[in-house]
C-alpha cells in the first residue's frame with residue numbers, strides 16, 4: 221500500500237499540465253466564450269494524441285492500456301486548466317463508439333429523460349458532436365446528432381459550454397446493456413470527479429494569489445483571518461475530494477481493495493460539492509472583482525455546475541453510498 | 546497509487562485477526578468511565594496482552610520494544626482492532642500515540658531505551674502538560690518556569706486540561722527556560738516523573754460530568770536534565786514533532802471507529818423505520834462518503850509519513866475535517882435517538898441495537914471537545930492558511 225502518486229503518475233500529470241499550459245492557456249480558451257464551437261479539431265486531436273480519450277483502452281485496441289488512477293490524474297489537470305469540450309463523454313465512449321478513442325469523432329452524452337413531457341432535453345456541444353450517447357438506467361444508446369431536431373440555446377450558463385435544446389429525444393440504437401450503463405455512471409462519477417477536483421484546486425490557487433496581492437486597510441486581505449479561513453476551507457474541501465477521487469479510481473483498478481461503486485458515488489458527491497463551494501468562495505474572496513466577467517472565478521463555478529449535471533444528482537449519489545455502507 | 550496490501554501484510558492481518566478472536570473473549574468487564582484507577586488497570590492490562598503477543602508498537606523500532614514493522618502494518622492493525630471491537634488505547638493515548646513517537650524521533654539512545662519499552666508493556670502511562678491557563682491556542686506564550694540547578698531543572702508553574710494526569714507516571718512537559726518574552730525560542734521539552742514532590746493535581750469536571758482532565762500545579766519540582774528531549778530552548782521544534790503525531794496519526798483509528806458508529810446508526814435507522822425517509826438515507830450516505838474520503842486521506846498521510854518518518858503538515862487538514870465530521874455524525878445519532886437522547890445513559894428494556902443510548906449521548910457530548918483539543922478548528926485553519934497556503938500572518 222502506497223497511496224502517494226507514483227513517479228509515473230506524477231510524470232503523467234506534469235506532461236498534461238505542460239500540454240495544457242502550451243496549447244490551452246486560459247486566454248486562448250477564453251477567446252471562444254459564447255461561441256458554438258469552443259474547441260477546434262486540431263486542439264481535439266492534440267488531446268487525442270496525448271491519450272486523453274484512449275488512455276484506458278487496451279493496447280491491442282489501440283489504447284494506452286492504463287488504469288483509472290492514471291486517467292484521474294490526467295483529468296484533474298484538464299479540469300484545472302478549464303479545457304472545454306465533451307472530454308468526459310468522449311473518453312467514456314472510447315471502445316464503444318467508433319472514432320472516439322483517436323479523436324476522429326467527438327462524442328457527447330445526455331441522460332435519458334425519466335418521464336415524457338418533462339423539461340426539454342439540454343445537450344452540450346451538439347454542434348461539434350459526431351455521436352451522442354444516451355445514458356439510461358440500464359442501457360446505453362447511440363444517436364446521430366445531425367438527425368436531431370435541435371435548437372441552439374442563445375446563451376448558456378457556462379460561456380464555454382454551448383448548449384442545444386431538443387424537445388424529443390429518439391430512442392437510438394442500443395450500444396450497451398445494464399452493465400455498460402452502470403459502468404458509465406460509475407466512471408463518470410470518478411473522472412468527472414477528477415475534473416471537478418481540478419476546478420476546485422484551481423480556485424484555491426486563484427483565491428490565494430489574490431488574497432496575497434490585494435491590499436485593504438494597509439495590508440494584504442489574506443492577512444485577515446476571515447479571508448484566511450475561507451481559503452483554508454477551500455483547501456480542505458479540495459484535498460478531501462481529491463483523496464476520495466483517487467481512492468475511487470484505484471478501487472476501480474484494484475477491485476479487491478474495496479467497493480468501487482460506493483467509492484465512486486462518494487467521490488462524485490464530494491467533488492461536486494468541493495468545486496461548487498470553492499467556486500462561490502473564490503468569487504467572494506475577490507470582492508467586486510469576483511463579480512466581473514474579466515476575473516475567471518465565475519468560469520470555474522459555472523463549469524462545475526455543468527459537470528455536476530453530467531454526474532448523477534447529489535441525492536442519488538448519497539443514497540447510493542447509504543445503500544452500500 | 547496502490548491500495549493493495551502485500552502478501553506479508555495480509556498474513557500479518559490474518560495472524561492478528563485469529564489472535565484477536567481468541568483473546569478478546571478473555572477480557573475482564575469494562576470499568577465505569579468514572580473509575581480512573583480501574584480504567585488504568587483495564588487499559589494497561591490490554592496493552593500488556595498486546596505486548597506479550599508481539600502486537601505492541603507495530604511501527605516502533607525493535608530496540609524500543611516495538612515490532613519494527615511499517616506504518617502500513619500499523620494501519621492494518623488499526624483496521625483489525627476496530628473490526629474486532631477491541632478496546633481503545635484509553636489512558637495509553639499520549640504514550641503510544643504522541644509522546645512515544647516523539648521520543649523515537651528526538652530521544653537519545655538512552656532515553657529511547659529507558660522510556661519506550663515500558664509504554665509498550667503497559668507499565669508506564671503518560672500525560673501531556675502543554676496547555677496553561679494563559680497559554681492555550683497561543684502555546685508559545687507558556688510561562689511554567691524551569692531553572693537549571695546542577696543536573697536538575699527546578700520547575701514551577703501551572704498546567705491545565707491535563708488529561709488523565711491522576712493515573713499518569715510521566716508527563717511530556719513544556720517549560721520556559723529562556724527569558725519571559727522569548728516565546729518559541731525559549732521553550733524546553735521535559736519528561737516529568739509524576740511521583741516527584743511538589744506536584745498537585747486537581748480534577749476539573751467536564752460537560753460530560755466526568756473528570757477526564759484537570760489542573761496540574763508544579764511547585765519547585767525537580768526534573769533530571771537527563772529527562773530533556775532535544776536541547777535547552779529547542780523545545781518548540783520538538784513540540785512541532787509531537788503535534789505532527791498528535792494531529793497527523795493519533796486520530797487515524799478514529800475514522801475507522803466512526804465508520805463502525807455510522808454503520809450502527811444506519812442499523813438503528815433501519816430498525817426504527819427512519820430509514821424510509823430519503824433525508825435520513827442521504828445524510829447517512831453523505832457522512833459515509835466523507836468518512837471514506839478521510840480514510841483515503843489518512844492512508845495518503847501515512848504513505849507520506851512512511852517515506853519521510855514524520856507526518857506532514859497535511860495532518861491539520863485531516864484533523865480539522867475529521868473533528869468537524871465527527872460532530873455531524875454525533876448529531877445524526879441524537880436525531881435518531883429522539884427523546885431518548887434526553888437520557889444520559891442506557892435505557893433498560895430499550896431495543897438492544899449495535900449502538901446503545903449511552904454511546905449515542907456520550908458521543909454527542911464528547912464531540913464538542915474534538916474541535917478544541919489538540920488545537921482548535923480555528924487554529925488548524927490558521928495553520929493551513931499560513932503554513933500550507935503561505936498567506937501572511939495577521
Ligand SMILES: Cc1cc2nc3c(=O)[nH]c(=O)nc-3n(C[C@H](O)[C@H](O)[C@H](O)COP(=O)(O)OP(=O)(O)OC[C@H]3O[C@@H](n4cnc5c(N)ncnc54)[C@H](O)[C@@H]3O)c2cc1C
Pocket residue numbers: 445672673674675676677678680681682683705706707708758914917918919920921922923924927
Ligand atoms: C477534552 C480536552 C482534553 C485536553 N487534553 C489536554 C492535555 O492532555 N494536555 C494539554 O496540554 N492540553 C489539553 N487540552 C487543551 C487544548 O489543547 C486547549 O484547550 C486548546 O489548545 C485551546 O486552548 P484554550 O482552551 O486555552 O482556548 P483559547 O485559546 O482561549 O481559545 C478560545 C477560543 O478562541 C479561539 N482562538 C484563540 N486564538 C485564536 C486565533 N489566533 N485565531 C482564531 N481564533 C482563536 C479558539 O479557537 C477558541 O474558539 C485538552 C482540551 C480538551 C477540550
